[in-house]
Amino acid sequence: MLTAFTSPGSFLRGNLHCHSSRSDGDPLPERVCAFYRDAGYDFVSLTDHFMERFGFPVVDTTPFRQEGFTTLMGAELHAPGLGNGEIWHLVANGLPLDFAAPAGDETAAELARRALDAGAFVSLAHPGWYGLTLEDALALPQVHAVEVFNAICDWETGRGDGGYLIDQLLNRGRTTGVIATDDAHRYHGEFCRGWVMVKATENTPDAILAALKSGAYYASQGPEIRHVEIDGDWLNVETSPVDSVWLVGHAARSKVVMGPGIAHARLPLEKFAGGWARLVVSDAEGRRAWSNPLHL
Ligand SMILES: [Zn+2]
Ligand SMILES: [Zn+2]
Numbered sequence: 001m002l003t004a005f006t007s008p009g010s011f012l013r014g015n016l017h018c019h020s021s022r023s024d025g026d027p028l029p030e031r032v033c034a035f036y037r038d039a040g041y042d043f044v045s046l047t048d049h050f051m052e053r054f055g056f057p058v059v060d061t062t063p064f065r066q067e068g069f070t071t072l073m074g075a076e077l078h079a080p081g082l083g084n085g086e087i088w089h090l091v092a093n094g095l096p097l098d099f100a101a102p103a104g105d106e107t108a109a110e111l112a113r114r115a116l117d118a119g120a121f122v123s124l125a126h127p128g129w130y131g132l133t134l135e136d137a138l139a140l141p142q143v144h145a146v147e148v149f150n151a152i153c154d155w156e157t158g159r160g161d162g163g164y165l166i167d168q169l170l171n172r173g174r175t176t177g178v179i180a181t182d183d184a185h186r187y188h189g190e191f192c193r194g195w196v197m198v199k200a201t202e203n204t205p206d207a208i209l210a211a212l213k214s215g216a217y218y219a220s221q222g223p224e225i226r227h228v229e230i231d232g233d234w235l236n237v238e239t240s241p242v243d244s245v246w247l248v249g250h251a252a253r254s255k256v257v258m259g260p261g262i263a264h265a266r267l268p269l270e271k272f273a274g275g276w277a278r279l280v281v282s283d284a285e286g287r288r289a290w291s292n293p294l295h296l
Pocket of ligand 2: 125
């Protein structure tokens with residue numbers, strides 16, 4: 001089952017990927033936290049580029065926590081090199097402040113392993129933008145998630161989608177979580193366009209990190225996924241009003257319930273048996289929400 005809908009607690013809205021003036025973003029870290037706090041988020045993880053030219057920052061955002069708003073330390077980690085020659089972009093949330101700078105010859109697999117061992121929730125950032133392939137991804141140890149949507153890559157390049165990689169990983173037996181992020185740098189057209197809803201028992205960094213690692217979350221651009229439940233050979237879904245409820249699975253398997261304005265859907269699971277399925281919904285404005293995969 002999907003732990004987001006079986007574990008105790010309530011949903012907290014957060015952004016797991018954004019930048020400040022400590023790397024190539026515009027605002028100061030304090031402003032980044034204030035932007036998200038004022039936008040109604042429950043938490044943010046500032047993830048500046050962990051690069052030599054920026055002094056390998058893991059920015060301490062603890063001074064910007066307030067009642068009802070918390071922060072996770074993080075960074076976007078880089079290493080050579082994808083099959084196409086680009087450097088890797090891995091986002092790590094929940095890093096220790098003293099996370100060591102990479103040695104010059106550290107591979108992406110070694111860097112990912114080190115971030116995982118340090119306790120971080122590790123995700124593959126914006127695969128669509130820079131052409132991350134299945135072969136690239138399979139060269140890493142098992143990480144936690146892939147960005148199904150990255151707002152700045154959508155806004156600036158039209159390549160914000162990562163669903164293709166999630167499906168190919170699942171088809172090859174590698175499970176992955178599904179997250180959406182802003183990757184905000186300018187805090188204009190990419191701000192508040194993709195987030196995670198994390199089911200946690202309290203709004204603390206430890207509780208959020210544990211919930212992320214247990215898979216207790218879904219990703220959204222607006223719609224709410226309120227409940228998902230297996231009922232025999234059927235999947236019952238409750239959402240905010242949406243126009244399409246899709247279930248997608250191995251290779252070309254899919255099912256759909258069409259609206260408009262539906263808040264309850266019942267989808268047959270028969271054709272997904274023995275494989276995986278993940279839920280995607282879309283509202284009247286085309287904004288989507290995505291569940292983590294179910295393994296059936
Ligand atoms: Zn990046
Ligand atoms: Zn980034």
